[in-house]
Amino acid sequence: MTTHTLELKNLTKKIKSKTIVDDLSFSVREGEIFGLLGPNGAGKTTTIRMIVGLISITDGDVFINGTNVRGNYEKAMEQVGAIVENPQLYDFMSGYKNLMQYARIMPGVTKERIDEVIKLVDLEYAIHDKVKTYSLGMRQRLGVAQALLHKPNVLILDEPTNGLDPQGIYDLRNYLRLLANNGTSVIVSSHMLAEMQMMCDRVAIIQHGKLVRIDEITNQEDEADVKVHFQIEGDVHEAKKVLSDMNPELDVTESGNELIVQVADLKSIAGLNKQLVLAGVLVVGIQRKTKTLEERFLEMTKKGGDLNEVAVPVNE
Amino acid sequence: MKWLSLLTNEWIKIFSRIRTWIFIALPILIIIGVAVYDKVATDTEVNENWKQDITRTLEDDKKALEDAKKNNENEIYIDMLESNIKQNEYAIENDISPYEKTTWKFMKEMAPISSLIGLFVIVVASDIVSSEFSKGTIKMLLIRPYSRWKILLSKFLATLGFAFVMWLVVIATTWLVGGLAYGFGGIDQTYLVVTDTQEVRERTVVEYVFANIGVEFIELTALVALSFMISTLFMSNSVAIGVAMFTMFAGNTIVMLLATKDWIIYTLFANMDLSTLIDGQNQLIEDLTLPFSISMLAIYTAVMLAITFTVFQKRDVKA
Structure with missing residues (x-):
């Protein structure tokens, strides 16, 4: 049986007559990394703010480890660590003193734990410097450190990769995975599709405050809409003709020295290849690309069409 | 008691700023300066x-x-x-x-320095809520497992504590500097006051000094509550500093202009200067008495705190 650490039930936020978050419901399992994906202004941050009690809930409920945030806020928040938007810290104090501020008021944070967290976010070299001297990435890392101090089992990170360099993003991803494997539920929001795809187990796509769908980011071998790219040496046009003639119902497009074919199942790839080879076409490469999250996201949010060129394939 | 850690945190934040130390050093330097100047020039x-x-x-x-x-x-x-x-x-x-000068006389003469303390306390009290909003650090604080009123109360008590400590430091410094300059004696020294009935009376200086120390605690509490309320309502420390300073300083002028009106004694600023009521000298409004003004301040403080806590509890934090 899966345990749900965070549950949203019909969560709604109205400011005046405007509905910012509309009847949002989802549950986050123990030990998974759950993404909130949506364009700017979709209501991701508003949702997070309601979860952590920064803004009032118009309607609906939030349960953290079974405790209703509206009912017993103090109990609900004990096991939560969060960064809401940018981590804003006390500039006039050192990183260490900032951490001490939070360590003091959270239950069970030892000195060893503080040192452990500092080491984890790789800030040992600057921890006694004042935060005003920190770069954005360093602040972000200190923000992550304060969110982790008390070993929360629900970790909420709003745009956590903001300001991190590639190495920092890579480290964060690995660390979040480690936390998730140890049973922590991590909720990450972002509008960066590729990032979410690499980081999350499931992604909820949100638009205009509504949940559009929840996607499992899994190995999508059996995904129906698979595109196959045949790399052709020689006349691509001729090759296209070969396939089109033999399979009139097939959707074949040319793209540079590639033929892109939409296939219904994986077995037909071998068949198509055979046809090309037998027709004397030099096939130098075959690549399978499932529809990426980005494509689906853009389709869903109706902002653009096929952005295959920039998409990051899922199963590579 | 984990809750006390909130108070410790606020206290640390106040004293982590250079500003705070300047606020404490300045009155001390002024006191020393006045004593030295007086010694040299008299x-x-x-x-x-x-x-x-x-x-x-x-x-x-x-x-x-x-x-x-x-x-x-x-x-x-x-x-x-x-x-x-x-x-x-x-x-x-x-x-x-x-x-005739003794340390007690010196303390009586230095009593107006409490306005300076008031000014610094306004700055700290106005800042302690609003700057967390403007810098966004309030988010990091409010997502902890503490009800909002506990967080606000810790800030209020920390500011009050700071105000009281500062006042006591100034009192102790004045006594010490005065003692070194003029001797520590004179506990039975008297000064003269003229009563309403135009009679001259003797009063002991020590009595005035201690009454002044006491009423300043009351004034500071009201001042902190006022700055606190405005800084929570407007989330802007400049507005809070402005209004509180206006109440403290321009208040006197307004009271003078409106001294003939009956309702003036019920306003906040008419009751903000308790020290003149101790011996009734230079009193702007004859009707005011110390017990009345203290009661008024208590009512105002309670109402201002009630407003502050109610608003803070319900506010949507979008910082």
Whole structure:
């Protein structure tokens, strides 16, 4: 049986007559990394703010480890660590003193734990410097450190990769995975599709405050809409003709020295290849690309069409 | 008690800022400066022959009084001259030198420095809520497992604690500096006041000093509550500092302008200067008494705190 650490039930936020978050419901399992994906202004941050009690809930409920945030806020928040938007810290104090501020008021944070967290976010070299001297990435890392101090089992990170360099993003991803494997539920929001795809187990796509769908980011071998790219040496046009003639119902497009074919199942790839080879076409490469999250996201949010060129394939 | 850690945190935040130390150092330097200047500049001979000096002042005052009466000048001015004359006559008759200085006298004279403390306390109190909003750090604080009122209460108590500590430091410094400069004696020293019925009375200086220490605690509490409320309502420390300073300083002017109105005694600023009510000298509004003003301040403080906590509890934090 899966345990749900965070549950949203019909969560709604109205400011005046405007509905910012509309009847949002989802549950986050123990030990998974759950993404909130949506364009700017979709209501991701508003949702997070309601979860952590920064803004009032118009309607609906939030349960953290079974405790209703509206009912017993103090109990609900004990096991939560969060960064809401940018981590804003006390500039006039050192990183260490900032951490001490939070360590003091959270239950069970030892000195060893503080040192452990500092080491984890790789800030040992600057921890006694004042935060005003920190770069954005360093602040972000200190923000992550304060969110982790008390070993929360629900970790909420709003745009956590903001300001991190590639190495920092890579480290964060690995660390979040480690936390998730140890049973922590991590909720990450972002509008960066590729990032979410690499980081999350499931992604909820949100638009205009509504949940559009929840996607499992899994190995999508059996995904129906698979595109196959045949790399052709020689006349691509001729090759296209070969396939089109033999399979009139097939959707074949040319793209540079590639033929892109939409296939219904994986077995037909071998068949198509055979046809090309037998027709004397030099096939130098075959690549399978499932529809990426980005494509689906853009389709869903109706902002653009096929952005295959920039998409990051899922199963590579 | 984990909750006390919230208070520790606020206390650390206040004292992590250089500003706070300047606020404490400044009054101390002023006190030392005044004592040193006074020591260097005061002619000790005048102090010894104080009767001659006072007699001269007395004659000047009498002349001024005659002129004033002839020219039908301001009543307050005439009253002031009359009471000065009475005081000085009493001083000469009873051999009470107004120039005799002890540390207690020094403390009485330095009492107005409490306005400076008030000013600094306003700055700290205005900042402690609003700056967390403007810098966004309030988010990191509010997502902890503590109800909002506990967080706000910790801030209020920390500010109050800071205000009281600062006042006590200033008191202790004044006593010490005064003692070193003029001697620690004079516990039974008296000074003269003129009552409503134009009688001259003797009062002990120590009594005034301790009453002043006491009422300043009350004033500071009201001042902190005021700055706190405005900074929570407007989330802007400049507005809070502005309004609180206005109440503290411009308040007197407004009270003077509206002194004849009956309702003025129910306003906050009419009751903000408790120290003049201790011995009733230079009192702007005759109707005010110390118990009345303290009650008014208590009511205002309670109402302001109620508003602050209610608003803070319900506010959507979008910082």
